Amino acid sequence: MAAGNRDLQGRIQSAFRHPFLRKAVKSATNTLRDRKNVVTHDLGHWEDWRNLGMQIRNHVIENLDTYLQQFAKNMLQQGAQVHWAVTAEDALRIFQGIVDKHKAKLVLKSKSMVSEELHVNHVLEDRGIHAVESDLGEYIIQLAGETPSHIIVPAIHKTRQEVADLFEKDSGQKQQPDTASLTRYARQKLRQMFLDAPIGVSGCNFAVADPGAVALFTNEGNGRLVTSVPPVHVVFMGLERIVPTFRELDVMAKLLPRSATGQKITSYMSVIRGPKGPGEQDGAQEMHIIIVDNGRTRILANPKYQEVLRCIRCGSCLNVCPVYRQVGGHTYGWVYSGPIGAVLTPLLQNDLINWGETAYLTTLCGACTEACPTKIPLHEMLIQLRLERTVSGATSSLERTAFRLWSETWGNPTLYKLSMKGGYIGQKPFMKEGHLEGGPTPLSAWTNSRYFPPIAKETFRDRWRKGEI
Amino acid sequence: MSQQQILGSIAKALGRPTPSTVTESLKYTLPPRAIDHLDEAGTLEAFRQAFVGINGRFFRVENWNEAVEQIRKIFMELNIRPEEAAAWDVPELAPLWETFPEIYRGGDIGITAGKKIGITWTHGAIAETGTLALLAGPQSHRGTSVLPPVHLSLFSRRELVKSLGEAFDRLGSKDFRALNFITGPSRTSDIEMDLTIGVHGPAVVLVIYVENLG
Numbered sequence: 001m002a003a004g005n006r007d008l009q010g011r012i013q014s015a016f017r018h019p020f021l022r023k024a025v026k027s028a029t030n031t032l033r034d035r036k037n038v039v040t041h042d043l044g045h046w047e048d049w050r051n052l053g054m055q056i057r058n059h060v061i062e063n064l065d066t067y068l069q070q071f072a073k074n075m076l077q078q079g080a081q082v083h084w085a086v087t088a089e090d091a092l093r094i095f096q097g098i099v100d101k102h103k104a105k106l107v108l109k110s111k112s113m114v115s116e117e118l119h120v121n122h123v124l125e126d127r128g129i130h131a132v133e134s135d136l137g138e139y140i141i142q143l144a145g146e147t148p149s150h151i152i153v154p155a156i157h158k159t160r161q162e163v164a165d166l167f168e169k170d171s172g173q174k175q176q177p178d179t180a181s182l183t184r185y186a187r188q189k190l191r192q193m194f195l196d197a198p199i200g201v202s203g204c205n206f207a208v209a210d211p212g213a214v215a216l217f218t219n220e221g222n223g224r225l226v227t228s229v230p231p232v233h234v235v236f237m238g239l240e241r242i243v244p245t246f247r248e249l250d251v252m253a254k255l256l257p258r259s260a261t262g263q264k265i266t267s268y269m270s271v272i273r274g275p276k277g278p279g280e281q282d283g284a285q286e287m288h289i290i291i292v293d294n295g296r297t298r299i300l301a302n303p304k305y306q307e308v309l310r311c312i313r314c315g316s317c318l319n320v321c322p323v324y325r326q327v328g329g330h331t332y333g334w335v336y337s338g339p340i341g342a343v344l345t346p347l348l349q350n351d352l353i354n355w356g357e358t359a360y361l362t363t364l365c366g367a368c369t370e371a372c373p374t375k376i377p378l379h380e381m382l383i384q385l386r387l388e389r390t391v392s393g394a395t396s397s398l399e400r401t402a403f404r405l406w407s408e409t410w411g412n413p414t415l416y417k418l419s420m421k422g423g424y425i426g427q428k429p430f431m432k433e434g435h436l437e438g439g440p441t442p443l444s445a446w447t448n449s450r451y452f453p454p455i456a457k458e459t460f461r462d463r464w465r466k467g468e469i
Numbered sequence: 470m471s472q473q474q475i476l477g478s479i480a481k482a483l484g485r486p487t488p489s490t491v492t493e494s495l496k497y498t499l500p501p502r503a504i505d506h507l508d509e510a511g512t513l514e515a516f517r518q519a520f521v522g523i524n525g526r527f528f529r530v531e532n533w534n535e536a537v538e539q540i541r542k543i544f545m546e547l548n549i550r551p552e553e554a555a556a557w558d559v560p561e562l563a564p565l566w567e568t569f570p571e572i573y574r575g576g577d578i579g580i581t582a583g584k585k586i587g588i589t590w591t592h593g594a595i596a597e598t599g600t601l602a603l604l605a606g607p608q609s610h611r612g613t614s615v616l617p618p619v620h621l622s623l624f625s626r627r628e629l630v631k632s633l634g635e636a637f638d639r640l641g642s643k644d645f646r647a648l649n650f651i652t653g654p655s656r657t658s659d660i661e662m663d664l665t666i667g668v669h670g671p672a673v674v675l676v677i678y679v680e681n682l683g
Contacts, residue, residue: 069490265650282576
């Protein structure tokens with residue numbers, strides 16, 4: 001697992017210092033959110049579709065053992081090899097075995113959040129194997145040595161000039177900073193790799209149990225190339241990605257692209273049922289599916305968080321989150337960002353002490369829950385995570401003492417009254433033009449970045465007693 | 470080992486002693502959609518509008534003679550010689566061979582990648598989204614629709630369906646290893662959210678609707 005998440009403050013500050021990030025994230029998330037509003041309105045009955053999405057995903061979770069077995073059996077019958085990985089290490093060992101067997105030196109990938117979660121690229125690079133991301137955004141951040149800052153638009157924080165600089169460094173040639181030229185460069189560079197690579201790696205948006213199939217939603221076409229050009233195709237699949245049949249895949253195809261990019265459907269949806277069939281001239285000769293647990297069954301066993309497994313990784317909660325929109329994806333410290341990342345990260349890491357601070361990257365406004373196509377109560381889970389983190393003793397003793405004092409004082413009417421009076425008098429040195437400024441910690445933590453409203457001379461209780469209210 | 474362990478964990482999490490292997494299928498009805506009540510002409514028009522809306526070029530012809538003429542015009546416009554084209558070796562496209570025997574009909578990835586246009590037959594033309602559903606097979610190669618910079622596909626009335634669900638009903642039970650749904654050209658907005666057409670797949674997607682196959 002990656003190192004702890006203790007430097008949340010540092011990452012927030014670095015997001016604020018970034019010259020371009022906040023503007024880019026705001027504009028991109030606005031665009032994605034607005035497009036989603038248009039296409040969901042055009043489809044009509046969006047709430048009904050969301051309810052159906054929730055119902056289907058719940059049904060899958062409640063019958064996950066049945067559907068996973070069905071899926072695995074069908075894929076085996078259709079000639080694919082199915083592997084099961086309890087931990088990240090298991091998954092990497094299985095994958096390494098496949099890479100070794102084919103003596104691969106180049107592995108071409110299309111976007112897969114699970115492979116990000118497992119840090120597949122690092123492990124390969126450590127062994128001298130070149131793993132190349134073929135999604136344009138992923139390719140850019142890979143050249144920059146960074147992680148995705150958005151689930152759907154990974155390089156949301158990069159300007160075209162920065163991209164041109166990265167491509168210049170990669171090619172040793174001058175690159176024009178216009179999107180068409182930059183895209184053309186990536187196409188040419190990666191096309192040859194597609195033709196050369198012995199192994200293609202993809203994620204799995206949905207796994208259809210009956211008949212066994214893996215469905216991928218992509219726009220650039222790299223998903224299609226990765227799955228049909230290299231002789232070996234490896235699929236990394238989170239074990240909750242299942243849908244029962246094509247009927248439910250149809251419903252997911254209504255929800256996912258609309259929620260993710262505001263498209264009615266992505267340019268490509270590939271449904272792959274195994275290695276190439278008899279007589280077929282193209283398509284992978286060998287198909288491997290690595291079904292990854294890596295903490296998911298632990299989440300399944302916890303009724304407080306089980307519903308998070310309904311997630312279809314659309315990223316629409318990111319686009320509406322007032323915190324994500326200010327700090328971007330890297331602040332969350334791991335591969336999943338936004339409200340879903342704030343919930344998933346401590347759960348998948350199984351570590352509230354080092355990773356639980358992500359649960360504070362929220363205003364608890366509930367916009368995420370409202371945006372979610374499968375109605376995951378994300379903001380309620382964030383409250384729950386905070387509660388568990390506090391109970392587990394992860395918060396500082398100063399914070400615990402402060403809140404205990406606060407609760408004892410305000411729980412008692414006389415002490416509450418006294419505290420208001422005391423506060424009114426105590427605030428006077430920091431009063432400036434009708435608000436508070438400066439002051440000692442912890443007041444300064446607030447007043448350094450915004451105004452703090454002062455305590456009124458006459459409290460609500462006073463005015464109530466006088467009959468003014 | 471791992472399989473048993475994972476399935477065991479799931480069963481335990483769901484409160485059962487052993488992993489379950491049966492379940493009742495979920496019952497539900499789909500919310501109503503605008504395309505539900507369209508007739509055939511309306512469905513074709515809906516397809517055309519959706520397809521044009523995602524930067525596709527749509528042509529409607531009466532018969533194969535006209536289709537061949539249309540293809541000739543497309544070749545001229547895009548400056549493509551017949552030997553620079555790859556196409557599926559399927560019976561539906563047979564009239565094409567008579568006119569253009571030079572077209573490459575094999576499925577070699579390297580050769581196909583060097584062609585300027587790939588020509589396919591659409592097994593399901595989905596009106597709701599302007600989507601082309603293509604079944605892969607020994608004569609219908611996957612690379613033809615994705616490797617060359619231009620993709621041209623043909624279909625007739627029988628292939629026209631209203632929705633993705635209808636396409637799955639019709640094609641899902643067939644014996645295939647890959648079913649590709651293609652909606653317009655390859656696209657990305659990964660650099661500053663600026664839409665760019667033609668990344669790894671074709672930048673140009675054209676469709677010819679043949680009214681009567683004769």
